[in-house]
Amino acid sequence: MAQGVCIITEFREGTFRRVSFEIASEGRKLADELGESLLAVALGEGVEAVASDLGGYGVEKVYVVDDALLKDYRAETYVPVVAEILQNLSPKVVLTAASVDGKDFSARLAARLGAGLATDCTELKVEGGGLKAKRPMYAGKAFSWCEWSEGAWPQVASCRPNVMDCLAPDTSKKAEVETAEVALPEGNLTQVVSIEKDAGGKLDLTEAEVIVSGGRGMKGPENFAMLEELAGILGGTVGASRSAVDSGWRPHADQVGQTGKVVTPNLYVACGISGAIQHLAGMSSSKYIVAVNKDPEAPIFSKADYGIVEDLFQFLPAFIEEVKTLKSTC
Ligand SMILES: Cc1cc2nc3c(=O)[nH]c(=O)nc-3n(C[C@H](O)[C@H](O)[C@H](O)COP(=O)(O)OP(=O)(O)OC[C@H]3O[C@@H](n4cnc5c(N)ncnc54)[C@H](O)[C@@H]3O)c2cc1C
Structure with a gap:
């Protein structure tokens, strides 16, 4: 019998990515509404050392596979390992991240489990003993609510990063950690040769809480220095x-949009x-x-919470000075 809500975490360079805490927080809410427990699966090299921290976000038990083979995400190693764990656990609901790796992973995982997948969800709720998922369609022009056929467990939903609320962690709470006994595939079809980080150590757009974006109105590359300065201050x-x-x-x-990145910062300045x-x-x-x-x-104003109808070359320098003054007095 299917039971429990299970989140699949993302672990990189010694820490869980923020989206893992978001899906843990969302998973806690859903588990409470369903009257189920909240479980997690955590893969990666060194993940065991921090797995119990997920307890701070409401996770009760974490199944870990800590191995050098799982240092970097590769579909051929991650998908079969997680699928085997989930086949043993038989959860009702599985939450994954709709991150760059998560999009690849979630589709493959759902296919392997023979499960229905709602991708890139922005809202989840419980109705009729199961999940209902809100997701964007037609490049965000419309939203649809999806539901799964009755008894079609597990219901798999990937969650758009930075949209769902993240609980403030209760560091006094620790999750139980158990090593999952699964066969590790060799995974010799692909290998990660190297990971090239942005030379300036630039924060990834999909993880940024503040994005200052420029378009054709910036007139030339040199004028992006103003945006760099404002982004730096914020x-x-x-x-x-x-x-x-x-x-x-x-x-x-840096491109934001349909053929660029989907971003969900707290503040987007266009x-x-x-x-x-x-x-x-x-x-x-x-x-x-x-x-x-x-x-x-300009159509951007139909989406803007605050619109400034002004020549940006007049507005931005004054605005930057004002923000600097405010920051220095805070
Ligand atoms: C299949 C497809 C995929 C696409 N994918 C993407 C995508 O991922 N991302 C994306 O961005 N676009 C994408 N596009 C392109 C998109 O259709 C637009 O052409 C593009 O977004 C326009 O960029 P822009 O707003 O910078 O330029 P413009 O549309 O030229 O707008 C420039 C704006 O700057 C304002 N402006 C000019 N001077 C000033 C000034 N001094 N002060 C203040 N304002 C000023 C103007 O009023 C104008 O509104 C895609 C198009 C297609 C067909």
Whole structure:
């Protein structure tokens, strides 16, 4: 009989990624509503040392596989190992991260389990003893609520990072940790040769809490220095529209949108970006959106919480000074 809610964590370089705590918090809420326990599966080299910390987010028990073979995410090692653990546990609900690796992983895992998968969910709730999942469609133009056929366990949902609330951890609570006895596949089809980090140690857009983005209205690459400065003061990073990237002003890694990255920061500042649907697809789930554009009819204003109709070359320098003053007095 299916029982329990189980989250699949992401562990990189000695720590769990923030999205793991978000899905643990969401999993706790769902487990309480379903009257089930909250379990976790944690894979990675060195993960055992920190696995019990998941207890702070409401996880009761963690099944770990700590092995050098699992240092980096590879579908051919991660998917069969997690699938075997889940086949033994037989949970009702499985939550994964809709991160870059998580998107690849979740689809393969669901296929291997023969389970239904709702991808990139922005909201989850319990109805009729099962899960209901809200997810964006048509590049964020519409949202749909998905449900699973009755008794079709497990219900697998991947969760969009930075959207679901993350509990403040209760560090006095520790989860029980058990080593999962599973056969580790050799995984010799692919290997991670190297991981190239951004030279400047730039924060990944998908993890940033503040993004200051520039579009064609920035007029040239040199003017992005203003955005770098503002992002630096606000503890964020710089993004760009496709026009700015296609013009060679910014690297493709900075592109936000349908063919770039989907981001969900707490604050997204769009400077000189018109707000084409393909751009909105990547940033409209941001918590607060501020748009600076000299055209009052620019579509970005329909999504903005705060709109500044102004020439950005007039506005930004004054705004940066004001933010600096505020920061120095805080
Ligand atoms: C299949 C497909 C996929 C795509 N994927 C993406 C994607 O992932 N991401 C993406 O961004 N786009 C994507 N696009 C492109 C998208 O359609 C738009 O062309 C692009 O987003 C426009 O970029 P922009 O807003 O910077 O430029 P523009 O649309 O040219 O807008 C520039 C804005 O700057 C304002 N402006 C100009 N000067 C100033 C000033 N001095 N002060 C203030 N405001 C000023 C203007 O009023 C204007 O609104 C895609 C398109 C297609 C067809």
